[in-house]
Amino acid sequence: MINNGHVPSMLLYGEPGIGKTSIAYAIAGSSKLPFFSLNATHAGKKDVEQIVSEARLSGKVILFLDEIHRFNKLQQDTLLPHVENGSIVLIGATTENPFHDVNPAIRSRCGEILQLKRHSQEDIAQLITNALKDEERGLGKFDIAITKEQIEKIALAANGDARKALTLLESVYFASDEKEGQSIVEDHVIEHLSKRIGVYGDKGGSHFYNLLSALQKSVRGSDPNAALYYLAHLLENGDLIAVCRRLLVMAYEDIGLANSAVGAHVYAATEAAKTLGLPEARIPLANAVVEMCLSPKSNSAYSALDAAIAAIHEGKTGDIPLHLRDGHYAGSIALGHVGYQYPHDHPIGTFGGWVNQQYLPDNIADAEFYKPVIAGEEKRMAAIYEKLKSFKNNQ
Structure with a gap:
């Protein structure tokens, strides 16, 4: 589309450091349209109005809006008509x-929603290698033993995350000892600086x-390996209460009657x-996660309740039998x-x-x-359930 002269409004969705901003700048460079960049976390109505004015003068402009999920209603109201008529490519x-x-109003006006995937380890290694060789934008002018x-x-x-990779590379370089004009990279420096770099997610x-x-x-x-991996990510993000709530739900939703002690x-x-x-909270939670992973599982009880709720919503209701009503x-x-017959009076x-x-x-x-x-x-x-059903059918 861009090669044919058409730049659609679009949303780029993905984790940090995977190229959303780079793609936007690449599109701007390929299209030759006037290009403006705003960050929704601190852009004001006046910033949007200036771009609207530029769009009126130029006929069409590209607006790159980072952190678009933070865009407030006032900004949207100012921008939406111009995105709709095509004078602003968002x-x-x-x-x-x-x-x-x-x-939804913004989303409906973006013809493309592109979900970007994180870079592979091989891609990041190539990026680092390029940065070590690039004398203009990277570390190529320095003598680094790595x-x-x-x-x-x-x-x-x-x-x-490409951005984290380059930041970490730069930090490793500046933290490395120099011998005879050469920076010697040590493993322990990389390990120390890497401790929390993989943690992501508000x-x-x-x-x-x-x-x-x-x-x-x-x-x-x-x-259990995957479950502990995701538990580790969640605990590194620090929301202990949300994790505890989800684990408790899982005990009854996924383990259920197959192992009623798990709850x-x-x-x-x-x-x-x-x-x-x-950090000590991780110890009992790890025990709970492994036990749930390796426990027999059943969702029969809550599935049965959901079926009963569905029946009520479908109108499958009736009068409570007289012998069950309050006496x-x-x-x-x-x-x-x-x-009403009292079951305790009828041992079986x-x-x-x-x-x-x-x-x-x-x-x-x-x-x-x-x-x-x-x-x-x-x-x-x-x-027991099947036996009681057989008694009922035979009487």
Whole structure:
């Protein structure tokens, strides 16, 4: 499209340091249109009005708006008509999911939403190698003793972020000792400077919720290595309460009746974590995550409840049977609230008490919401459930 002279408005979505700004500048250089750049975190209405005025004079301009998810309504109202009529080509960049964090009015006017992927370790290593050779924009004019393995360590630490890779490379150079005019890079310098470089994601941001989702899906998939990896990322971001809440939900949503003790175990672990605080909180949480990963799993109980809720919303309701209604007042007999049989008065083997009577309304008396999963402890419960059903059908 750009080669054919058409530059569409677009959103560039991806993690920091993967080239959103570089792509915008490359498009501007290829299109030859007047180019303006703003950051939504500190741009004001006047900044937008100046670009609108320039668009009226030039006929068409490109506006690169970084952190577009922070664009306020007043700025949007000023800009939107001009994006719509094509006098302003908007290239927005965001680290947050545009379907969650970009105003729908802006999103609908951007024909392209491009999700960029982080760079591979090989790409970052090539970038570092280029920077070491480039005398004009890099470190090529300096004599630096650095091995291929050390370049790969820096590339790994950058975690797909080109900007972090170049920043780390520069920091390593300035932190290295010089001998006879040559800077000698040491492994321990790279390791020290790399400690937190892979940590990314604001609390409450899209990436944070992606990490929570990945943690839960890894536990559900019984992969302790992946689950611990995502737990580590989440704890490095520091939102302990959100992590504890998600783990507690997982204990009942994904482990459920297959191992009913897990709920109590995870609750104890999360309470201990909140009492201890970070970094010690990681210890009980690690135990909880590994236990959930390797536990039998069942979602039958909450799936059954969801099925019952769906039935109610579909209108599958009816009157509560008279014998189940409240009979603890004098007039209840006159209203027909009689006939209830007390199960404890009818012992059945070692189960306790059971009596065959109807509990659901007449029009859905045969509805079955609960479908047991034959796993872990629920296998025993499922057998009881099926046995009671057979008693009911035979009486």
